[in-house]
Amino acid sequence: MSTTDCIFCKIIAGEIPSTRVVETDNVVAFRDISPKAPVHVLVAPRTHVPNVAAAAREIPEVLAEMAVVAQQIADAECDGEYRLIFNTGEKAGQTVFHVHGHVLGGATLGWDPA
Template identity: 50%
Template sequence: MNESCIFCRIVAGSTPATIVAHNEQALAFRDLHPKAPVHVLVIPRRHVTSLAEATDAAELGAMMVLAADVASAEGLVAGGYRVVTNIGADGGQTVPHLHLHVLGGRSMAWPPG
């Protein structure tokens, strides 16, 4: 755990969050500043800075399965949804802890940025 990381503190339970789902390796919670009607973040329970540093295929798989579970539970599957991760400053990453954004509930534009 990285004490200075807000997402690590959410995993530890010392910072509150609205948890919507979890599995052994990942946790999903509502984004505090949603960009869509449904905006949930999926993070690994252990600190990984970004996808560029990710090395555990099982952990990444658990995150993707949890993202799909969240989308289903939120009723997004029929209309569609987006799962995205930002890597580094130029990629728009603002919290240095790997996270997936599950976005849905409205039509998504392309390109996204």
């Protein structure tokens, strides 16, 4: 997929509307259109990379900034308590192949990953 076909690249460029929560020079955070929790915000880099492993290799400083932005959102919206989830691959539930973390919070989440 090219960046011209990527829905997140279009959202980040402002070509598709979104409800933005946080923006930095490197990261954009916006509300998920199909939330799975009271707080469900997607945190994505402005740079197109397909998944979290690629982000760790190619833009590690931006991946770290994504985690900081996730904490800022959680602090503002769900008392600092949240899950940060990265789906990698179609079988794992990734539907947009532009790395993004899901900030989920605001309620007791029914799934215990531990």
